[in-house]
Amino acid sequence: MPGLARPTPVSAPAPATAVQPLLVLQHIACEPPAAYEDELLARGLQLHRVQLDEGDDLPDWRAHSAIVAMGGPMGAYDDALHPWLGPEKRLIAEAVHAGKPFWGVCLGAQLLAASLGANVAAGPLPEVGVLPVELTAAAAADPVFAAAPASFGAFQWHGDTYELPPGAVRLARSEHYEQQAFVFANAYALQFHLELTPALVAACGAVPAYAQSLQRLPGGKSVDGLLRELTAVEPTAVSLARELFARWLERVVGVAS
Numbered sequence: 001m002p003g004l005a006r007p008t009p010v011s012a013p014a015p016a017t018a019v020q021p022l023l024v025l026q027h028i029a030c031e032p033p034a035a036y037e038d039e040l041l042a043r044g045l046q047l048h049r050v051q052l053d054e055g056d057d058l059p060d061w062r063a064h065s066a067i068v069a070m071g072g073p074m075g076a077y078d079d080a081l082h083p084w085l086g087p088e089k090r091l092i093a094e095a096v097h098a099g100k101p102f103w104g105v106c107l108g109a110q111l112l113a114a115s116l117g118a119n120v121a122a123g124p125l126p127e128v129g130v131l132p133v134e135l136t137a138a139a140a141a142d143p144v145f146a147a148a149p150a151s152f153g154a155f156q157w158h159g160d161t162y163e164l165p166p167g168a169v170r171l172a173r174s175e176h177y178e179q180q181a182f183v184f185a186n187a188y189a190l191q192f193h194l195e196l197t198p199a200l201v202a203a204c205g206a207v208p209a210y211a212q213s214l215q216r217l218p219g220g221k222s223v224d225g226l227l228r229e230l231t232a233v234e235p236t237a238v239s240l241a242r243e244l245f246a247r248w249l250e251r252v253v254g255v256a257s
Contacts, residue, residue, distance in 0.1 A: 020065035021046035027053050027072025030203035035195035035241040052084045066101035066253045069108030073209035076110040076120040089115045101253045102187035109189035116165035123161035130229040131156050133180050139171045143251040153233045154192035186252050194241035198227045
């Protein structure tokens with residue numbers, strides 16, 4: 001059955017150096033790496049930020065020690081609306097199959113799934129707010145997720161989901177979405193957000209696409225309500241975000257502790 005054994009990494013990660021920044025694929029200003037970026041900067045690591053929605057060109061992934069892909073209001077299948085999505089998915093597929101470490105969050109997780117041949121589509125219902133995420137049994141043997149608690153509250157703001165790609169291992173699920181996290185070789189996908197701050201969520205709430213998604217929710221939700229939910233869990237979530245990301249940097253990317 002899928003999800004019972006972790007694939008062997010394609011290749012051992014090379015140690016990160018000052019001349020090998022991490023490539024950050026960003027899709028909207030209000031969804032930067034946030035706490036993950038804080039961990040990078042605290043370690044003195046460099047990053048090369050590409051803001052695809054603003055027209056930045058994709059660089060050569062070979063010049064980077066790893067790739068971080070963040071969220072956005074678009075779908076992983078919206079190539080006709082966002083012509084850069086196709087080249088981005090091809091870059092991700094090529095890099096991940098070559099063994100390049102990858103960390104994808106929300107849309108970034110869906111892009112990884114799509115790049116590995118899995119279907120991405122609308123889910124059974126939107127997940128919005130702080131909701132429980134449960135680790136699978138396979139997570140206990142994973143070098144990154146073994147440090148996480150069996151269940152934790154994580155901020156969600158998405159309506160799409162994805163199939164588990166062939167060869168991937170499911171690491172986390174939720175009540176309505178079986179795909180909350182997975183690993184494929186050196187690549188990790190997280191559907192949920194641990195990294196966001198209330199200020200960033202407030203900024204997302206001002207984006208028309210996000211505001212309209214709240215209005216379509218059964219029973220309705222407000223940005224103020226989301227901020228209250230996130231504020232209650234922010235210290236724990238950010239701490240877990242940095243712990244997981246630190247383990248990925250050290251055990252997958254090869255950054256010295």
